[in-house]
Structures are given as structure tokens and as C-alpha cells.
Amino acid sequence: MEKRKLVELLEDMSMEEKIGQLLQLTGSYFMEDAVLTGPEAEIGVTDQEIACCGSVLSVHGAKELRKIQDRIMKSQPHHIPALFMLDVIHGFRTIFPVPIGQGCTFHPELVKEGASISAKETAVSGVHITFSPMSDLCRDARWGRVMEGTGEDKYLNGVYTKAMVEGYQGKDVKAPYKVGACVKHFAAYGLPEGGREYNTVEVSNRTLFEDYLPAYKEGVKAGAVSVMTSFNTLDRIPSTANRRLMRDVLRDNMGFDGVLISDYGAVMELVNHGIAEDGKEAAKLAINAGVDIEMMSRSYVANLKELIVSGEVEQSVLNEAVMRVLTLKNQLGLFEHPYKDASEEGEQAYILCKEHREAARKCAEESLVLLENDGILPLKKQGQHIAFIGPYVDNKELYGAWALMADGKDAKALSEIVPLLYPNNGYWFEHACNIVPKDSLLSGLASTLETKYTEEEEARAMERAVETAAAADIVVLMMGEHRLQTGEAAAVGDITLPKKQLELLERIAKVNENIVTVLFNGRPLDIREVKEKSSAVLEAWFPGTEGAYAVADTLFGTSNPSGRLSMSFPYCVGQVPVHYDEFATGRPKETEEVENKFCSRYEDIPNAPLYPFGYGLSYADFTYEYRRISKEQLKISKQDDFIEASVTVTNHSDVVGMEVVQLYIQDVKGSVVRPVKELKGFQKICLEPQESKTVTFCVTEEMLRFYDINMEYKSEPGEFRIYIGHDSTQSNGLAFHLTK
């Protein structure tokens, strides 16, 4: 529809119709068994409000959504089509690894392909917008939603946010099989005090701009059609009422002109926050802050008309919000094609198709991170007696949180596929214990807690497992978190494995020293005991529909692990938050030896995490040599000046392997303190046995910019050091100077 037609439409709409466009209701108002992703389903809307709402969330299914669209358009005086939105966070029905695992691939093209595949399955199911990517920077493993982000690094998060938006939207969101992205949660939702869900965020303005906003900005630059507000406060102002954050920063500073949607019930929650007296004041604060769509609360439909008639809210503010919603519908082509790609034939043809499964399997393979290996891996493919033990050996649900459409019947368990893929060994499979105790109070989105054993059954199963372990050549322990222990509203104070699983590890370690431990989890855990008792540790995160194949092929060497940690594993929860790009402090701790008490250290634990950002092992053996830079001076005044930083990487093994060559830069002195190093680039390369490759990075002045003492984003002359290596612990940087 032409822009002028949209303007005419807006002018012809009644006040009630306009306000209706700003209401988003959950699917349970329109269809049976719609998943609920928030605290309540009933918010007291009238039948008329339901009939004329502008958008619906948590619905899917071509046939259903065509019917709902017909019903809504018929009720609308101007027959305006509705928007359908859904949380497709790491796959629709073909489930990809949880985003923290995707972050470990260091392969943005793979992640972009996954987003494109997810968009296709989502679009044929009738959905127009996905509430993804989640771009919240998070460095706190206690927070349940670290699984939903791509790690602790602002640069890496920005790379992935861009890749996902491009994957979902393509070049034109109106195109077939594309859906709109929704960058969330604006802003800094990943920094709740204590790692506790929905808790207060306290961050300096400089750190907000330097570390927490860049990834969202990459999403806006990539053309994301929508942004979602975060539940938290910033500067003691809830984001959903934060005019400075939404109008000055998001719209004016970042140039976002799309639709801003509240998170679930977040407008009415302004009352709980204590900055709104009632729904009327909440509506006034949110609409004036620039929030266009109110998700699952009715302060707009109940109060906006009165607020406008009384002059407390300008008519223009309402018109601006409604025009953005109509413009988004127009961008999607809904006025001409209200069903867009909704197609039962498309669902049959594309959902879980072979190509999609293959892409999910490749992404899962590259998301796995080998943390320890004394040579026990890869497993021999014949002549071994191997006991697979633990609650994940026969578990098909390797999806993790936010896999709303996933279905266990789509996947295979390790116990099904290992004998098929690698038939020339002897295998035992023992579930051994529940993931979590039967009486755990775990609840979650679209899931119910299922546990296999009663307490007595579990005791017998553990006994049997230990006996089996004693008789085996090798034990492969498959343990981890329950998927309901991660995701939204799943913050924890204890990041160790469930106690029964640690007991299993303890008892098996007494009868067999050849232990390979595979972990399925949605956050970095305190795995000191696992590290101590295992000959190898493979971090599998929640690898998705094809995850069992990826794990099996990695264990037996068909696939060589190439994942690198996108988030540090803390030594213990007392170290949290821990991240590589820390500041030196005035009393830096130079070595682990206690030479000087009076330095930045702990009495009882090391400063270093158990496993650092960027770390991961391979079955290949890579060396880095001939680190060099093309010159030692970079001139700000010289347009397009750059330094080439190179390294030669060699694969000394007899297996093909992929290595993630990482470039870090340190700004030795600034007008404000600067991190000890920052990731500025990476290249994932594949090396044949005995092959060498020279990897070159271009270092430019633009890469050296930061928010200086005056909050101006610019570089400052001085000394810099370049570190190129296989993780964030590199030292002996190559020095260069930036000059005017």
C-alpha cells in the first residue's frame, strides 16, 4: 500500500480502532492450547477489544492463523490485518543449539543460515515476526537467560545479532519465507543485580554505551523492524517508561524507526515498580516514552482515549504509534496478502525437512566445546566396551529453553543412534538417576517436569549403573541441567550440577578412571568436580533436534570439535560475574603465586575462571608462529590507514580441524580505564593435516574508538598491543602506536 493510502487510512480510523492497533493479546484468546509465555492469560479485555486487537503473540499453524486473520479482519471496521508474533529463539520445529551454544561456533554465517531456516518454518506456519534475537550482554551465569544470548562479549554479540536479523529478514521482509526480527530486551536486561531474574540494573552511562548497547545497535543497523523493551529499570527508571532510553537513545541516537513493543505485561508492571499510580498513569508514561504496542496488559485500551481527550497525551503521539504499526504491516505486505506465507503445503514441505536437519546438525557440531581431553577422545570405533551412563543417555529432549514448538519425537537419543552409527563396540546404556529430584518445583514455558524414577527406583538404578561402570573399558557420563532450570525466571544461586548427578560421578570415579563427561546445560556451571574426575569433558549445551548425532559423531571422531567458549566458566559462583575484558585495577594481580597480599585477589579462589572466553580444544594440534604486524604506527590523520596483523597457524596432527584465530587489542592508556584486552576480530579456518595457513587481520583506527572522558566516541593516540591466538589468555602482545 502506498504511504499516502496509509495516511488516509489512519485519518479515517476511529480513536477506538487506533488504540486497538496497539493491543497485543496472547494466543489463548484465539485458539486452544496456545503456549503461555507470561504470568497470566486473562487480563480482562472485552470481546470487542479482542476482536479489534492489532496483534497476537504465541500462535502458529497455517490453517489456524488463516482463520484467526479472517476473524480479526472481519471485526475490524477497516479490515486491518493482524500481526502474528512468536518466540522463535533458536528454531521453530527444527531446533538449533541454544544461542549460547551458537555463540560458541564463532561461525556467524552458520547462525545466519539457521535464522533463515527458522524464518522459513515460521513463515509457512503463518507467523510474521519472531521475538528474536535476544541481544542482552550477560556475564552472570546465575541468570537463567544466559542460554538465550550469545555470550559475554559485546563485539561477538553484535556480530551474531546482525547475522540473525539478516537471516530472519533477508533483504526485504516482505519476501517469501522471511519474518520480521525483534531485537530484545532494550536495554541491559542481562545485568540484573545478583543475577536474579527481573531484578534492578545499575550501570554507569559509560558502561551502558560502551558494553551493553552495541549489540542492539547492530540489530537496528541491520534493519530490525521491531525492538522489545526490557523488564528492568535503568537509572531507576523502568525501560518501558524510559523516554531518554527509548526516544533519545534508541530512536534519535541509533536511528530506530520501527515498532517498539513492550515485554509481556511490562506496561502495567510500572505500577509494581512504583512509578505509576494505576493503569492510566502507566499508559501515559509508556506511550510518551514511545512504546507502540502494549503486550498483554490493557492500560492503553482502557485509558488512552481519556488521556487524549483530557490533553494529557497528545493525539499526535497516538497517531505516531499507530502509523508505525500500520507501516510494519505494510512492510510485510499484509494489506495485500494478509496470510503472507501461511501454507499447509509449505508446512509439509519445509518443516523438519532434510536440508533443515542437516543445517541444524552442522551447527550443533560446531557448537560443541571440548574442554578437557587426555587423549581418551576420540573413542575407538571397535573392540571397546563402553558404558553410557546418566539421565541424558536416552533423553531426546536436547532442546533447552525457548523451544516452544519442539517435539521429542522429532529427535533421537544417544542410546538409539550410537549402536547404529558405531556398531562395532559393546555398549551399555544406564539412565542411572533423575536429572533433578522428583519433587523439584520446576515449571516452565510449554513444559512439564518429567522424571523417570521414584526414590527407590533411583537407588537401584544408581547401583546398577556403578556395577556397569566397573565392568566397562570406558564410561561416557551424560549429565547436566534440566531444561527447566534455564531460560526465563530460572535464576539460581548454586551453579553446580544437581547433587544426585554429582553423587553418580563420585561413585563411578571410584570404580573406573576412564570417564568422558558430556554436559547438557544452558549456562556456564561450576564443574570443578567434573574436571577433576574426567579424562575428557565435552560441553554440549542444549544442541537441538540433531544434537545426539552431533555428540555421537564428535565422541567417535567423525566430527572434530571446533567450538570455543562464548562465555567464561567461573571457578565457582563466588567469582561471578567473571569476564575476560576486565580492567587492570590499581593493584593488578600479576601471577597466581601469593607474592603480594595487597593486590586485587581472593584469599580462597583464583582470579582466573575455570575456562576462559574463547577457549576450546580440538583433536588436531595447532601451533601459532610468526606473529607479526606490518608496521608499528597507525596515523589518525591518514585516511584509510591500517596495520596488517598476521600469524601462521599449522595443524601438526593427522586429522582435519577447524581453528578459531582470535584478534584482541589492548589500549594501554586512555582518558578512562580501558579493558586489559578486547576481541576485535576472529577467523575460523579449516586446516588439513600438516597444513599451514597465514591468517591476516586489518587493524584500523575505527577499531580503537571508545567513549572517552567526555563521552565522545573516538580513538586516542598512544600505545596499543595486538594479541592473536586461540583464546583470550594470550600474552606478549605486539605493540604499535596510534598517532595524530
Ligand code: GLC
Ligand atoms: C517473555 C519474555 C520475552 C518474550 C515475551 C513474549 O516474558 O521476556 O523475551 O519474547 O515474553 O513471549
